[in-house]
Amino acid sequence: MSTLLQPTLAGLPSPSTEAFLRFENVSKVYPTPTGPYTVLDGIDMAVNQGEFMCVIGHSGCGKSTLLNMVSGFSTPSSGQVVLHGNAITKPGPDRMVVFQGYALLPWFSAYDNVYLAIDSVKPDLPAVEKKEITREHLAMVGLTEAADKKINQLSGGMKQRVAIARALAIRPEVLILDEPFGALDAITKEELQEELLTIWNTQKCTVLMITHDIDEALFLADRLVMMTNGPAAKIGEIMEINFPRPRNREEIMEDPIYYDMRNQALDFLYSRFAHDDTE
Template sequence: MAILEINDASVSFGPISSRYEVLQDLNLKVEENEFVAIIGFSGSGKSTLMSLLAGLQNATSGEVLFKQKQIAEPGPDLGMMFQNYSLLPWLSVLDNVKIAINAVQPKLSKPELEEKAKHYVEMVKLDHAVDKKPQELSGGMRQRASLARTLSLDPEVLLLDEPLSALDALTRSELQDQILNIWEKDKRTVVMITNDVDEAVLMADRIIPLTMGPSATLSDEFKVNMERPRNRHTLNDHPEFMRLKSEITAFMLGLNQESKKCTGATIPMPKVIPKNFSPPVMAPTFKQNPVTIKKPNNVA
């Protein structure tokens, strides 16, 4: 039985007379402990889709279900990790995690709260920075803190909205491995938004493309039939990895070309006329008149 479902859901904004359809006729089923990646171009509605799953956005039509019940509002069972860090800048790493735990488990004693917060900070390898404020951390460390805070809620479903997109390649690969290690240990259900094909194939069980907007919808899925754990260092020699990467890339490029044909999208080039510059005006020169010095009358 699917733990998370979207049935014929659409999301639109604006007045009825001029509605803007962001997502249309979405259908999705995510099984328990499954890792699903949704891939799409910028502006296609990926973050809106993730907000729909998290209960942050209501569907205009259709339904979104968690364990067969309509998702009406955000809750701790659906842990959302955003693109930005969303950390409280005046709190330390440990206190940012504590405040999240306290929100869902207010009856924990202070020692229990401290122990649980430290457990999740250590899980993301930030135990050396528990007392640091967000402005004292690198981008990768801030994202680790954000991951620790989300995991501390003990969510049944982890929703990742392009959390690694702003990181450099080395930090991104380290966090990919960390998320995979946590997922393999705890076996949570994960839905991840990404625009990176390699990342999707490395991490997911299924990859589902989101078509171009407006009125974007979920397309046919690609199943990743690769054994786990996956070794990133040997992926480029894995025939299934290369096949999937090639097919998904070609499919996404086809979506892009099809969208351009449908919209007739062309980029108008501005008519720029080079400006004629006059020779630079030189500083004026002044002819110095000779100075005559008059002698005093009483000097011989």
């Protein structure tokens, strides 16, 4: 088997290495009428600065809960999530989220949605600079001509472009993507994947992305985190994806290693950790 395919068990770096982002023995337990329900149990993982990491697993494995603890929307029941050596306890502009459902203000234009985000986080920035940053990021996602259109006048792909532009305009250190392309058609999805990689190669923020699409993960990510089933989900394996960057989709898909890696991920999800729909 190629060295590219050797699964790496999740773990923290050595004490001499300070990771950019760390999950330190993180668990999440919710109270229920029938007793405590453990969603995540004992998550240990380090994320490097500038890394593009995808998380995959069946529904109910705690993917969104895991990333909500990075955004600060949720806090661990035990353990901690640490960024730059400081425990994350609340949301902040250094961590921006793009949702599958866009979460845009429909009565505003594309331009106004991006400008409002910049104005909220950096109110003291001169208006001319806010306008410049807004235009720059709309151009980055190909929406210069649609800047003045209201959100309800835009297609699903265009709405997601606005959401990505809004998140990146804040210049976050961590970009969190919760299945951002899951509701889009195949052609639009591939276009946005390409645009996302182009932007990431330029800005080099750290990206954590939830996906159900193995091919998407293999094209985008440096590493693929594969979760075991819930309850009490853990990190099962972390796959290193060492295709050189910038990536070309056609070249990658012609590489036999691509299909070896794809089969390994499929085996993890549908053989070793097949989802039991009767549960």
